[in-house]
Amino acid sequence: MDARFTALLAPFLKFSDDKEITPESNLRELGLDSMQSIELLFAIEDTYGISLPDDELNDATFATAGSLWDAIAAQLPGARA
Amino acid sequence: MTALDLAEKADQVAHVAEEHAAHTDRDAAFPVESLAELRRTRLLGLLVPAEYGGLGGTVSDVIDLGIRLGRADMSVAMIFTMHCQQVEAVVRYAAEPLRSALLGRVGEGREYLASVTTEAGKGGHLLSAESALHGDGTRLGIDRFAPIVTGGQHADGFLITMRSQDADSPNQVSLVYAHRDQLDVSGSGDWQPMGMRASHSIPLKLIGSVPAHQVVGKDFKEISTTVFAPMAHLGWSAAWLGTAAGALSRVLRLLRGPDERRRFDVGSELLLTRLSRSRQRLDTVHALLRRTADTVRDAPDLSLPNHQLLLNALKITAAEQCHAAVNDLVEAVGLRHGYLKDSPTRLELALRDLRSASLNYSNDRLNLADGRLALLDPEVRFV
Numbered sequence: 440m441d442a443r444f445t446a447l448l449a450p451f452l453k454f455s456d457d458k459e460i461t462p463e464s465n466l467r468e469l470g471l472d473s474m475q476s477i478e479l480l481f482a483i484e485d486t487y488g489i490s491l492p493d494d495e496l497n498d499a500t501f502a503t504a505g506s507l508w509d510a511i512a513a514q515l516p517g518a519r520a
Numbered sequence: 521m522t523a524l525d526l527a528e529k530a531d532q533v534a535h536v537a538e539e540h541a542a543h544t545d546r547d548a549a550f551p552v553e554s555l556a557e558l559r560r561t562r563l564l565g566l567l568v569p570a571e572y573g574g575l576g577g578t579v580s581d582v583i584d585l586g587i588r589l590g591r592a593d594m595s596v597a598m599i600f601t602m603h604c605q606q607v608e609a610v611v612r613y614a615a616e617p618l619r620s621a622l623l624g625r626v627g628e629g630r631e632y633l634a635s636v637t638t639e640a641g642k643g644g645h646l647l648s649a650e651s652a653l654h655g656d657g658t659r660l661g662i663d664r665f666a667p668i669v670t671g672g673q674h675a676d677g678f679l680i681t682m683r684s685q686d687a688d689s690p691n692q693v694s695l696v697y698a699h700r701d702q703l704d705v706s707g708s709g710d711w712q713p714m715g716m717r718a719s720h721s722i723p724l725k726l727i728g729s730v731p732a733h734q735v736v737g738k739d740f741k742e743i744s745t746t747v748f749a750p751m752a753h754l755g756w757s758a759a760w761l762g763t764a765a766g767a768l769s770r771v772l773r774l775l776r777g778p779d780e781r782r783r784f785d786v787g788s789e790l791l792l793t794r795l796s797r798s799r800q801r802l803d804t805v806h807a808l809l810r811r812t813a814d815t816v817r818d819a820p821d822l823s824l825p826n827h828q829l830l831l832n833a834l835k836i837t838a839a840e841q842c843h844a845a846v847n848d849l850v851e852a853v854g855l856r857h858g859y860l861k862d863s864p865t866r867l868e869l870a871l872r873d874l875r876s877a878s879l880n881y882s883n884d885r886l887n888l889a890d891g892r893l894a895l896l897d898p899e900v901r902f903v
Contacts, residue, residue: 481781
């Protein structure tokens, strides 16, 4: 996870009480709801200039900061297929 | 033939259809490139049993293909599913020697079949015919005008409804196969409709004669109940659903895309509600389509009023809802992407194409039939 990602994530996690975001951070428990998921998705796609595949747009991807980062990392230039 | 193979073939045809959709629509021209691809992939023989060299597919496969092709071009999807309707009639009812010869050619992709059921003065009414077969017992004479024959100029063969030889009334109808070489085919060729322009559904005059064994089946009423009507409603509905699904998908991709999502407010409750309504309409049609297809596959007697009601409900619902879904999308995205021809959403074409759905075997007439059928089932027994 890079710093841009955690900075981008922070405003969506209203219950995180400024605790450090780790790969295990549970996004839903920390305040991400389904209406915000789409805004977060767009923010991610704009920030990294990527597009997440349709098949990745599910609860499992948005479960934790780590699972969401894995989906992003897979789309970044130089990612292993 | 696995589902994957079929999906791959469907993608190949859809790719060609998409590539040519703009000019076939502009010129109201038959999609010859897509037909060539349907021949090359052998999808023309989708319903031909493997023993005759076909792909041995099912009606459910026809629906999958109808939806897939509809996403690319409604006219191509209609042309394909209507051809499959004709092939299914041959598979179920044609006797030897016609059966092997014709199915063999279809299986090789050499025979595209057009349907000749319309006739001046009776609209699309299937179960009557004015022009009568005449003959000497060994050959049957055909002299028939049809105001609308989809793909008639490009068909290799025709299944034609004619008044049976020696019939006492127009309600005694025979279905006759004729190869193009057996007919003198002439037509005015003028076709300038609002939509489904690439279906090239022109008036044709067919004159010729065929051997008596080219009559398909004995009782056209039965063919109509078991094949023609159900395959028409399933195939058309699949084509319409695919058209609307393709339109919705392109709109969603646009809204999701990096450029347009800055212009649209995806938090807008009006936009979200419109997208929701559009998607609901399509899920409703899809559920009804699959449910009706299961009934067509499994029911021992499709002539029962509640079965007929289900089939007609599919056609009426699909026609209304697929058009309404795309109309919602036009409102949702506005002038630039909802009304202009060059928008990547292609809503303008989809809406014009889908406007034909309620008129194609008119919903008004089906509602009259359904009103009568409803009275025949006072208990309201669902299938």
